[in-house]
Amino acid sequence: DTPVLVHSGQGSVWSCASCHGEAGEGAGITPRLAGMPEAYLLKQLEDFANGTRLNESMQYVARGLKPDDMKELASYYATLPAPLINVPSSDANLARGEVLFHQGDWKQNVPACISCHGSQGEGVGASFPPLAAQQAEYLFSQLSAWKGGHRHNSPQNLMDDIASRLSYEDLYAVSYYAASL
Ligand code: HEM
Ligand code: HEM
Known part of the structure; x- marks a missing residue:
């Protein structure tokens, strides 16, 4: 089941997909979340919320999440397959x-x-x-x-x-x- 916050957001929480993509694939300086370890994702959300990790967008988002939302979102993204990405470089x-x-x-x-x-x-x-x-x-x-x-x-x-x-x-x-x- 997709947590409701992924696509629609709620209250002060913007939808995750609006920045991280519909499949959690990320883009540019926004990371992929798909297939990342659940405990790592949860730690990052907690770090943004408590200010150990600084990023204006993510601090705003994470501070609007309840502990149960964080767990649900981390577990959801961890189960998605990692995307294939194209890396142009010399x-x-x-x-x-x-x-x-x-x-x-x-x-x-x-x-x-x-x-x-x-x-x-x-x-x-x-x-x-x-x-x-x-x-x-x-x-x-x-x-x-x-x-x-x-x-x-x-x-x-x-x-x-x-x-x-x-x-x-x-x-x-x-x-x-x-x-x-
Ligand atoms: C980073 C989750 C919404 C932009 C991250 C990370 C997580 C995360 C776990 C760290 C990933 C890592 O360390 O590999 C989420 C969730 C969201 C959400 C669950 C929805 C509830 C958004 C939105 C935006 C956004 C709405 C854009 C306004 C970013 C950016 C970073 C990031 C730019 C990199 C931050 C940095 O440079 O340190 N997000 N995110 N995210 N997210 Fe989100
Ligand atoms: C996280 C790159 C070597 C331990 C990260 C991240 C990057 C990175 C980009 C952030 C990932 C994300 O936000 O999703 C590298 C590169 C290395 C290197 C390019 C070699 C030049 C190492 C080594 C160790 C290490 C040798 C252990 C001694 C960690 C840990 C984290 C991390 C523990 C998670 C930090 C956190 O919880 O926020 N690394 N790394 N890395 N790396 Fe490395």
Whole structure:
């Protein structure tokens, strides 16, 4: 069953589909929700509501949700199939991204992304979200937010540390590579 909030919203809550798409596929800097782990989605909604994660639209939306709505929406989106997305990017950019993703960059103290996000970027358990088939621009926006000090909700500042050690060029390369998986 589709929760009513997905398509129609209610009160101060805008419909999720108006930004995240009818199938939860996302677009540009708006993430796909389809097929993301339920516990991860729930954590993000709680983080937006309590201000640990900052985003004007999502804070407005999340603060209008009751705890049961959050659970229902997280469980709904987790069951939808992840979309196939098309990632236009140059070969050189993807090649650099591939190295970072699988090997990291030890000169800059950056571990391989696969050590936490899974060998194919499929995510691991409830805490490490998938990066594969996520919107490329969204991945880049989040890495830039950590690098710039605007996102702070990663356990133990793991992502803050990683993003701060890479250049914007590298963050861009790894975002497009991960999205293409
Ligand atoms: C991010 C859920 C409505 C725009 C997110 C995330 C979740 C979520 C779980 C984080 C995903 C992740 O970390 O991978 C929902 C639900 C909605 C809803 C359940 C309906 C109740 C909306 C609406 C908008 C919107 C109406 C546009 C006005 C965004 C944007 C982000 C986001 C731009 C990325 C935020 C950032 O850069 O940190 N949403 N959303 N969402 N959502 Fe929503
Ligand atoms: C979240 C990218 C390496 C742990 C994320 C997100 C991105 C990302 C884009 C946000 C996903 C979303 O909002 O849906 C990367 C890249 C890596 C990398 C490109 C390699 C350069 C790692 C490593 C670890 C890690 C090595 C563990 C030591 C986490 C955790 C989260 C996360 C725990 C969830 C944060 C939260 O709860 O909000 N990563 N990651 N990542 N990453 Fe990484």
